[in-house]
Amino acid sequence: MEFKELEKISRNIRISIIKAVHSAGSGHPGGSLSAADILTTLFFQEMNVDASNPKMEDRDKFILSKGHAAPVLYSTLAEKGFFPKEELLTLRKINSKMQGHPDMNKVPGVEMSTGSLGQGFSVAGGVAMANKMDKKNGRVYVLLGDGELQEGLVWESAMSSAHYKLDNLVAFVDWNGLQIDGNNDDVMTVKPIDKKFESFGWNVISIDGHDFNQITEALDAARKFKGKPTMIIAKTVKGKGVSFMEGNAGWHGKAPNEEEAKKAIEELGGVM
Amino acid sequence: MSVKMATRQAYGEVLLELGKENENLVVMDADLSKSTMTAEFGKAFPERFVNMGIAEQNLYGAAVGFAISGKVVCASTFAMFAAGRAFEIIRNSIGYTKANVKICATHAGITVGEDGASHQTFEDIALMRTIPGMIVVNPGDSVSAKKLLRQVVEIVGPAYVRLGRLAVPNVYVEDDNIVLGKGNCIKEGSALTIIATGIMVNEAMIAAEEMSKEGIDIRVIDMHTIKPIDEEIIVKAAKETGGIVTAEEHSIIGGLGSAVAEVVCRKYPIKMEFVGQLDTFGESGKPDQLKEKYGITSEAIIAACKKILA
Numbered sequence: 001m002e003f004k005e006l007e008k009i010s011r012n013i014r015i016s017i018i019k020a021v022h023s024a025g026s027g028h029p030g031g032s033l034s035a036a037d038i039l040t041t042l043f044f045q046e047m048n049v050d051a052s053n054p055k056m057e058d059r060d061k062f063i064l065s066k067g068h069a070a071p072v073l074y075s076t077l078a079e080k081g082f083f084p085k086e087e088l089l090t091l092r093k094i095n096s097k098m099q100g101h102p103d104m105n106k107v108p109g110v111e112m113s114t115g116s117l118g119q120g121f122s123v124a125g126g127v128a129m130a131n132k133m134d135k136k137n138g139r140v141y142v143l144l145g146d147g148e149l150q151e152g153l154v155w156e157s158a159m160s161s162a163h164y165k166l167d168n169l170v171a172f173v174d175w176n177g178l179q180i181d182g183n184n185d186d187v188m189t190v191k192p193i194d195k196k197f198e199s200f201g202w203n204v205i206s207i208d209g210h211d212f213n214q215i216t217e218a219l220d221a222a223r224k225f226k227g228k229p230t231m232i233i234a235k236t237v238k239g240k241g242v243s244f245m246e247g248n249a250g251w252h253g254k255a256p257n258e259e260e261a262k263k264a265i266e267e268l269g270g271v272m
Numbered sequence: 273m274s275v276k277m278a279t280r281q282a283y284g285e286v287l288l289e290l291g292k293e294n295e296n297l298v299v300m301d302a303d304l305s306k307s308t309m310t311a312e313f314g315k316a317f318p319e320r321f322v323n324m325g326i327a328e329q330n331l332y333g334a335a336v337g338f339a340i341s342g343k344v345v346c347a348s349t350f351a352m353f354a355a356g357r358a359f360e361i362i363r364n365s366i367g368y369t370k371a372n373v374k375i376c377a378t379h380a381g382i383t384v385g386e387d388g389a390s391h392q393t394f395e396d397i398a399l400m401r402t403i404p405g406m407i408v409v410n411p412g413d414s415v416s417a418k419k420l421l422r423q424v425v426e427i428v429g430p431a432y433v434r435l436g437r438l439a440v441p442n443v444y445v446e447d448d449n450i451v452l453g454k455g456n457c458i459k460e461g462s463a464l465t466i467i468a469t470g471i472m473v474n475e476a477m478i479a480a481e482e483m484s485k486e487g488i489d490i491r492v493i494d495m496h497t498i499k500p501i502d503e504e505i506i507v508k509a510a511k512e513t514g515g516i517v518t519a520e521e522h523s524i525i526g527g528l529g530s531a532v533a534e535v536v537c538r539k540y541p542i543k544m545e546f547v548g549q550l551d552t553f554g555e556s557g558k559p560d561q562l563k564e565k566y567g568i569t570s571e572a573i574i575a576a577c578k579k580i581l582a
Contacts, residue, residue, distance in 0.1 A: 126337015156330035
C-alpha cells in the first residue's frame, strides 16, 4: 500500500483514539497515539487477516501486550472493518464490549485478553510455537511497551522464543521513553534495549516508529530472517499527532476534556 | 493385596493413553518432568511435549498460546510454583479468558517431604478456588486420578488438578463410578461424616474403621472435586449425620474445610471440625514423620470426630 494511504488511515485511527478516550472519560491516549503507525502498517499492509472472517484459518495474529493501549487496537480494528466505528464510543462503559483492556471474548479481531504487562508477550510465544508445531504459515506479531520491559516475565519469554527459534514471531517495542511515574531512565532504566534482546538471541532492528518506510523495511527483513525471532525497537513519541500530548508523561492515562479533544481532533485534520 | 501408587504416577500413565487418543493434546513442563511424570509423554510424543525451563509464569503464558491455537494443554510443575508463583498469570490469562489449560500440579502438601517448607504448599486449593470458572480437583488415589483427569481433559476450559508425590493405597477399583463434581460416599454411616480429599481419603477410611470398632458408625465422603463442590451430598450428610469433620493435606484456612463450611453455614448449620495444616509452614523430614508431626493423619481425624461427639 502507498505510504500516503497508510498516513491517511493512521490519521483516522488517531482521531478515533481521541474520540473514544474522551467519550470514556478515562483511558490511555499517550501510549495509544505512539503506536498508531505501527498498527496501521500491520493491519493495512503486513498481516493476513480478514475483517469479515475474524477466525480465518491460519491467519496472522496480533497481540497487544501493552494492553492499556486498547484504544489504538480497537480504533485500528474498527477502521479495518471488524466492527462498526460507533462502538468505539462505548469504550470503558459498563456492559460494553470495549473493555478498558482488550477482551478476546468480546471483540472480534482481538486475539488475546491482555492488560497485565508481560503476559501478552508470553502468550504470543506460545502461539508462535503452536504454529510451528502445526507447520502453519501464520505469523505472530506482538507489541510491548518500554516500561513493560521491566516485568521479569518479558525476559522469560524472550529467552524461550529464542530457544525455540521462533522466526515466525515479530515483536515491537513502542519506545516512547515515558511511563506513568516519568521517564524510563528516572524510574527504572531499560536501556540498552537492543543489546538486551540481541544477547537473548533475537534479531534486532531499530527504527523510527513513525516512518512507514522504515516500519515496512523492518517487517520485510523480519520475514526473511530465519532461525531467530525479530524484535523491532521503534523509537516513538508518546502522544504523537497531538501537539499538547507529545512527549508528556501526564497523558499516559488521562482523558482529554471536551475542549482538549476538540483541539486534538482539529490538529489531526478531523471534526469532533 | 493393597496397590500403592502416587497420583502423579497415575497422571504420567493416563497422559500416555490420552496422547494416543487425542492428537490435539500438548503437554508442557518447567524442568520437573521427571518428577511430575510428564517425561513419559515427552518420550512417547516428543513433537507435542514442550519444556519451558524454570520459568513458571512463562509456562502458563505459553500454555495459553497453545490453547488459543486449538490445543488442549496439560501444563505441569510443583503445586507451590503453579498456584503460587504463576497465580496471576493463571488468573488473568487462563481464568479470565477461559483458556483450555489444565494446570496439573504435583507435589502438593507436606508429603513433599525432605525438600522442606519452600516446596510444601498448603495454600494452593485456597488460591485456585477463588478464580471464577476454575475447576479444582484433588484425587484421593490413582484409580480416581485417571478417571478424573480424563473428564477434566474432556471439558473445555480451565482446571487445576492437584497431585501428590507420595504413593497411596487404592481406594477404588476400575469399575467404580467417579464423576467430576460429584462427591463419592465410600462408606455409609449416621454418627457423623468425614469429608476428605486427596491423601486424607485413605486416612478417613482408616479413622472410620477404627471408630466402628467402638460402635461409632461414621460416613466417609471423598470430595475429590472442591470446585464446583457437591452441595447436595454435603447437605444430605449434615441432615442425616449431624456433624462434619473435613480432612485435607492443606491449610485449614481456605481449602476443603472452608468450602464445605460455606455450604453448611448457609444451608444446614451443624457442628464442624477441620483437620489439616494448622496455619504453619512445613519442614524437612520423611513424609510419614511429617504427617505425624503436623496432624495429617487418621489419628487427627479421630480426635476431631470425638470432639464433635463429646
